[in-house]
Amino acid sequence: MTSKPFEESADYVQSLARGLRVLRAFDRELASPSLSEIAERVGLSRAVVRRSLLTLQHLGYVGSRGRSFFLTPRVLELGYSYLSSLDLTELAQQCLEQLSQRVGESCSMAVLDGSDIVYVLRVPVRRVMSVALGVGARLPAFAASMGRVMLADLPDDALDAWLGEQKFRAYTPQTIRTAGALKAELLRVRKQGYALVARELEPGLCSLAVPVRAGDGRVIAGLNIGMPYSEEVLRRAVKQMLPALQESRQAIEQAIQRGGWLPHMAMKHAYE
Structure with missing residues (x-):
């Protein structure tokens, strides 16, 4: 019997996984991306990415400038x-x-x-x-x-x-x-x-x-x-x-x- 993927189990926290995907979207080539650019890179909807970004911003890991977002030094922790x-x-x-x-x-x-x-x-x-x-x-x-x-x-x-x-x-x-x-x-x-x-x-x-x-x-x-x-x-x-x-x-x-x-x-x- 083949076990189902962990992503389909009750232990998988989808929102956490999506938040980490959003964090990993930032790099040298995409240092200050817009919401749309992040959504395109990680393959998630704009609404999901927006909620992740606002949560990360509230926690101090992401900052915003106009329509662009950037990582803060707190991610180094x-x-x-x-x-x-x-x-x-x-x-x-x-x-x-x-x-x-x-x-x-x-x-x-x-x-x-x-x-x-x-x-x-x-x-x-x-x-x-x-x-x-x-x-x-x-x-x-x-x-x-x-x-x-x-x-x-x-x-x-x-x-x-x-x-x-x-x-x-x-x-x-x-x-x-x-x-x-x-x-x-x-x-x-x-x-x-x-x-x-x-x-x-x-x-x-x-x-x-x-x-x-x-x-x-x-x-x-x-x-x-x-x-x-x-x-x-x-x-x-x-x-x-x-x-x-x-x-x-x-x-x-x-x-x-x-x-x-x-x-x-x-x-x-x-x-x-």
């Missing part, structure tokens, strides 16, 4: 509450800074959130992508090195379910864009313990990532080095940068265990 509950940034900050100084490249940590990775820590030395990356930035997990080391940890049935729900986009001619090819690559990442992605998100970018594990062995984050692409960088990545990345990963994992950080506090994989 939501993200920083998550980060502070992890204590992950404090444990990993020093390790990441030392790694960046050692290799002379930008270093980051991210967690998996559905189809995306979300940056929770970043130490930049230069801008390597056309989009600005910082804490809270999102990238497609399938085409990012940190996404691949986290996806590779999923059980086979969970990985198949994740792959079946994705819509793959070719960001460059090198992007792996089919479920079959990506699964083969993820199995290779699982076996070798790291992911090297070159020119799949942007032509001039490559990155090297390893998984970060909690005390129970489960992958809870990805750690990477982002670099401008060149054949020389690719040659150096595995021979010279991977050992440094692995040492930093080990130090972070030890710090996590000493700090008493619990795996259940991490952002869960979509199909656990």
Whole structure:
């Protein structure tokens, strides 16, 4: 017997879900949208969006200027509450800074959130992508090195379910864009313990990532080095940068265990 979707159960709070959809409508491209623009983006009626916006405005998360709406600084409480509950940034900050100084490249940590990775820590030395990356930035997990080391940890049935729900986009001619090819690559990442992605998100970018594990062995984050692409960088990545990345990963994992950080506090994989 097939169980009905959670959205149809008595426990599902539709108004809360709609309010969160409205909050997620705001981004760099739609920083001060009108009610109509938000309704079009989230696929809800103007009346529903209006009630959500007025409620969010009453709670202090949204402001208005004429016919436009904007997020207020109070929304940062939501993200920083998550980060502070992890204590992950404090444990990993020093390790990441030392790694960046050692290799002379930008270093980051991210967690998996559905189809995306979300940056929770970043130490930049230069801008390597056309989009600005910082804490809270999102990238497609399938085409990012940190996404691949986290996806590779999923059980086979969970990985198949994740792959079946994705819509793959070719960001460059090198992007792996089919479920079959990506699964083969993820199995290779699982076996070798790291992911090297070159020119799949942007032509001039490559990155090297390893998984970060909690005390129970489960992958809870990805750690990477982002670099401008060149054949020389690719040659150096595995021979010279991977050992440094692995040492930093080990130090972070030890710090996590000493700090008493619990795996259940991490952002869960979509199909656990």
